[in-house]
Amino acid sequence: MTTVVYFGLTRNARAATCVDNLRQIGSALHLYAADHDDCIPPYFTFDPLPTGEPTALQLGELHPARRWKESLIPYTRNDGVFLCPDDRFARTTSGPPVPNGLIRLHTSYEHALQVKGAFRDAQGGKHWAIGTVADPASAPYCHDSPIGEVRNQQGIYEPVSPHGAVANLLYLDGHVSARPVN
Structure with a gap:
């Protein structure tokens, strides 16, 4: 039903x-x-994803960085906030919307991995203490996923914002802004 509502929105x-x-x-x-002592969920790990449709046990054994969405759901009480209404992959009905069918891990947003100030745990996961960031208002935390639907000659999907010429960014201080896509 939500999908029908999204199609009706401008x-x-x-x-x-x-x-x-x-x-x-x-x-x-x-x-x-x-x-969690001023730390946000880890956002990057070298922990491999399971292949095929993962079992609950496999999902439970993944490093928390592979489950950052699940780490935040208790605080949102709605996993729908992790899906942009313009994310065509989240709404598809013909085939799996994400590689390997990992729908529990899917989110329309991704971390801004270039952010500095993180520290690694033993498994390679990056953790970030908010208080260690000098200017949280200028530190992007996550943004629209820029994966497009068209592959280039090298077989790589071209970056595309689901909102056309702008992409939405969430900054560490909690504000959101729309920025032009470069």
Whole structure:
């Protein structure tokens, strides 16, 4: 039913819903940090993904960085905030929307991995203490996933914003802004 509602929304309304989703993720992020010594969920790991459709045990054994969405769901109480209404992969009905059918791990948003100040755990997961960041208002935390549907000559998907010429960014202080796609 939600999918039907999304199709009826205008492009601007869907972009506004995306901004609201990111704000809710930002609020969840700060609630999580308050419960975890000022640290946000780890956001990168070298822990391999299972192949095929993973079992519950395999998902449970994944490094938390592979489950950052699940780490924040208790603070959002709605896993729908992790899906942008313009994310065509999240709405597809013909085939798996994500590689290996890992739908529990799917989110329309991805981390800004270039952010500095993280420290690694023993498994390679990067953790980030909010208090270690000098200017949280200028530190992007996550943004629209830029994966497009068209592959280039090397077989790599070209970056495309689901919102056209702009992409939404959530910053570590919790604010969201729309930035031009370069």
